[in-house]
Amino acid sequence: MKFNFDGTGSIVAMSGDFTFTDHVAFLEIMNRLFETRAEPIVIDLSQLEFIDSAGLGMLLIARDEVGKSSRKLTLRAPKGQVKRMFSVTRFETLFAIET
């Protein structure tokens, strides 16, 4: 998985496959997102091709952490397998999902 922050530091775009092996990189993403005061906090998934159950678990951890500061985590433009996984797990009830 690769990631890229925008200028505000509150929007990060992920690409490639998001699996267990990316947990260290995702910790860095979380730390940088939590450091910023800008809103909204958005993870752009439009270039993410695959997510496994560990990836879903990490997004849920990020959601809990963002919630501690009474902010919201928005997932943007999931596609393909990622979108199907969100649909089956009813992620739309847990996250704000932008299409």
Add this chain to the structure above:
Amino acid sequence: MQQRVIETLAAEIMRTSDFVETEADSLSERFQRLAVNAQQQTARVDSLTGLAMGIDVEGEIIRIDQVARLFETTLGEVVSKILLLSKDSMAMVYALDTLDASVQNVGKCNAGIDGINGTLNMLALNARIEGERAGKAGAAFRVVANEVYELSKSTQGLAATMKSELKAMTDGILTSYDKLKRVATVDLSDNILAKERLEIVLRALVQRNNGLETVVAEAVRESEAISSDVEGMITGIQFQDRTKQRLEHVVDTLQVICKALEETRSSTATQVPELATASAPDTEWVKHLLSRYTMSDMRERFVAQILDGQPVDWGEETTAKGAPSSSGSMELF
């Protein structure tokens, strides 16, 4: 002549009435069998309704849509648990990462203690050398040097114990991490997406079942309509009795007319004998009448009874001589 025509006609009516009665009885019997079959068919189709509606689970009929909902709920719960498991596994991975970092820091502190200890050792050794060089005046200095050396040895021992404990902790963390990694890296995405496939299959199953229910319900309605029609036909056929009664009245009336004609003929013969023998029977008129008949057996009976003067056949052997009732065939001409 007219008297014979009327008698022959009356006999033909009776013969036809008997024929119709026999055929009606036969038809009624067949329709009753048909009605029984139709009722059995309705019962069979009705039992299909039960099969189409649901499945028997330990004596309880559960509708297919209920089964689908149960599956959906169960699968939803399984997926929720997979998500919770994934989230907790990753949370533990992050906690172990943090713990490992802390242990690494403690290891660095231990290295620092080793450094301090080495310096203390050197300090004690130098102090002792200086104490020896000072002779008697350095006795107190030597005592302090020994104490510092002993202190350094104790610290070294503690540092070694800490190092050993830290290694055990690090090994434990690594083992736990490996085990947790095995759990966290099990990709359950296929299992999650299996829910999607199962939901599609279940939706198709419910749809097929709804279609089946509709078809079976239509079949039941049609089957009931057939049963009702057949019963109506049987009732209609049974009204043939009334037709027979009407025909008997007609025959009775014709016989009364016949008697009246006979009385007229007798009184005419008595009062005007020359008229009785004056005119021959109008056989041409009768032949013209008979030429209108297209059924040969009927024509033959009329010729025998009207022209040849044979006694009137009242049709007691109708079924034997007339059209066969069992086959229901008709004379072709």
